[in-house]
Amino acid sequence: MSSTAGHGASVRIETCGKTFADGTRALEPATLDIARGETLVLLGPSGCGKTTMLRIIAGLELPDAGGRVSFDGNDMTSVPIERRNVGMVFQSYALFPNMSVADNIGYGLKIRGMAREERVSRVAELVALTNISGLENRRVDQLSGGQRQRVALARAVAIRPGILLLDEPLTALDAALRDRLRGELNRLLRALGITTIYVTHDQSEAMELGDRIVVMQKGAIAQIGSPREIYFKPRNRFVAEFIGAANIIEAPIEDGHLVLPGGRQPIGGGAGQAAAVAMIRPETIQVVKEGAAPLSGTIDSVSFIGDRQRMVVRGASDRFLTVDAPNASRAQAGERIGLLIAPEAVRLLPPEN
Numbered sequence: 405m406s407s408t409a410g411h412g413a414s415v416r417i418e419t420c421g422k423t424f425a426d427g428t429r430a431l432e433p434a435t436l437d438i439a440r441g442e443t444l445v446l447l448g449p450s451g452c453g454k455t456t457m458l459r460i461i462a463g464l465e466l467p468d469a470g471g472r473v474s475f476d477g478n479d480m481t482s483v484p485i486e487r488r489n490v491g492m493v494f495q496s497y498a499l500f501p502n503m504s505v506a507d508n509i510g511y512g513l514k515i516r517g518m519a520r521e522e523r524v525s526r527v528a529e530l531v532a533l534t535n536i537s538g539l540e541n542r543r544v545d546q547l548s549g550g551q552r553q554r555v556a557l558a559r560a561v562a563i564r565p566g567i568l569l570l571d572e573p574l575t576a577l578d579a580a581l582r583d584r585l586r587g588e589l590n591r592l593l594r595a596l597g598i599t600t601i602y603v604t605h606d607q608s609e610a611m612e613l614g615d616r617i618v619v620m621q622k623g624a625i626a627q628i629g630s631p632r633e634i635y636f637k638p639r640n641r642f643v644a645e646f647i648g649a650a651n652i653i654e655a656p657i658e659d660g661h662l663v664l665p666g667g668r669q670p671i672g673g674g675a676g677q678a679a680a681v682a683m684i685r686p687e688t689i690q691v692v693k694e695g696a697a698p699l700s701g702t703i704d705s706v707s708f709i710g711d712r713q714r715m716v717v718r719g720a721s722d723r724f725l726t727v728d729a730p731n732a733s734r735a736q737a738g739e740r741i742g743l744l745i746a747p748e749a750v751r752l753l754p755p756e757n
């Protein structure tokens with residue numbers, strides 16, 4: 405491994421809440437452990453408290469009384485940011501516009517007093533790692549958005565931080581570039597082994613980058629889990645609907661079946677429950693001939709989305725289901741179809757209050 409490989413620190417935040425001076429309750433007391441080298445994504449809609457949590461970890465914000473932040477078991481709660489050994493990248497690039505790329509990347513090393521020769525070799529290594537070779541002598545204001553974000557990332561990791569904090573670093577970029585940089589970032593984070601906390605409101609970014617995802621809702625943690633757990637086993641309706649597309653169905657339960665107007669759908673659980681709120685992912689529903697499955701419906705609309713086609717199917721009592729199907733044969737609006745759903749694809753959610 406290259407000499408840039410870092411040694412991530414573990415992070416623990418304990419009962420960290422945040423109430424701002426104006427009374428805004430941005431964060432309910434939260435407890436969270438982040439393993440050394442892990443990439444943890446904080447995901448949620450605007451205003452749910454993601455940035456506040458990140459700023460508490462960075463040392464830019466103090467938690468309310470009773471909160472504690474520790475790195476590798478050492479209490480950091482009142483240690484200032486410059487002594488926490490964290491690297492940060494934000495949505496807007498906080499680079500020095502009239503300095504060269506190389507000087508920007510080496511800035512933190514210089515103020516730490518690193519010798520010139522060592523600095524030059526570290527910068528060269530980072531330039532290669534972040535795919536910006538050839539741009540070393542350009543001024544930052546002569547770079548594209550994607551190039552600037554690569555420089556910002558190289559600068560943040562140059563100091564070999566134990567923890568890397570990223571706040572929507574790709575949000576300002578266009579979609580194609582965002583996808584590419586996301587892949588590069590993934591590779592870089594794995595190569596460096598730095599503990600990373602990544603804030604985003606974009607669920608596909610969260611899925612691709614996170615070892616674990618923390619879904620936040622109104623200042624509280626709604627669920628923590630691997631991307632698979634969050635996707636297939638959401639704890640509540642908010643999580644189910646925030647990540648991916650979800651059909652949410654409320655129906656009575658009878659003998660291990662959801663009783664729907666168009667038929668009886670077998671389910672895995674629900675013993676002792678009279679009714680359920682169930683979630684079914686669109687791609688787990690298989691389109692078959694009418695009559696070949698307990699449920700049936702009429703295709704209301706079809707949209708082609710490249711790798712698959714998405715249909716809205718109208719069942720009895722005008723209930724609608726979203727179904728994602730392979731795109732080989734073209735579905736037609738108005739067609740009658742059967743819908744085959746494996747019992748284990750039906751996820752029961754807690755009843756709504």
Ligand SMILES: Nc1ncnc2c1ncn2[C@@H]1O[C@H](COP(=O)(O)OP(=O)(O)OP(=O)(O)O)[C@@H](O)[C@H]1O
Pocket residue numbers: 424425426428429430448449450451452453454455456457605
């Ligand atoms: N300095 C502050 N004073 C008062 N309220 C604040 C302050 N900073 C943030 N807030 C409020 O705290 C809540 C959480 O903000 P935060 O920035 O953590 O959300 P977020 O999930 O990161 O949202 P976004 O994705 O929009 O940045 C919001 O209601 C916000 O308006």
